[in-house]
Amino acid sequence: MNQPVAPRPNQSMLFRHLAAENAHDMAGTLATIHPDCVFRDMATGQVFPGRAGAERHYRQWWSAFGNVVERNPKGVAHWLDDETYVAEPRYAGRHVGEFLGLAATGRPFVLPFTVFVRFRDGLFVEERFYYDLATLMRQLGETRIDPQSLRQAQDWAAGKES
Secondary structure, three states, X not given: OOOOOOXXXXXXXXXXXXXXXXXXXXXXXXXXXXXEEEEEEOOOOEEEEHHHHHHHHHHHHHHHHOOEEEOOOOOOEEEEEOOEEEEOOEEEEEOOOOEOOEOOOOOEEEEEOEEEEEEEOOEEXXXXXXXXXXXXXXXXXXXXXXXXXXXXHHHHHOOOOO
């Protein structure tokens, strides 16, 4: 007889985080973030340290895309252990604000990505996400990224004035 799988210790926190993120509830989202967190956008090279960095990360994506994270019906999600979650969801949105120097185009996009989330003390302490930046830019009608805009975005993510 199959025994039901017990939920992972951080599973309810993950669901709380995703609900707040999709509602663009900054206070609710930040309540799920550890003070020592680091968000790493591997495609842009941006590193967002601490809760202030996490807020910059979410403001960047919400302002630029008004995005919603969706489960990818063909994607996968796994708990590697009690503290590490990996998934293949997708962003869906419309380009409604500036992103990496590119003014809003109004174009819709769907962006598959892979995310690794680590927990500490029941909160998000690290998020690394991987996606194909060229795929996103093509959907926005752009084929190149301005290197100076990218450097400025990296400095801004880190909390440096540019």
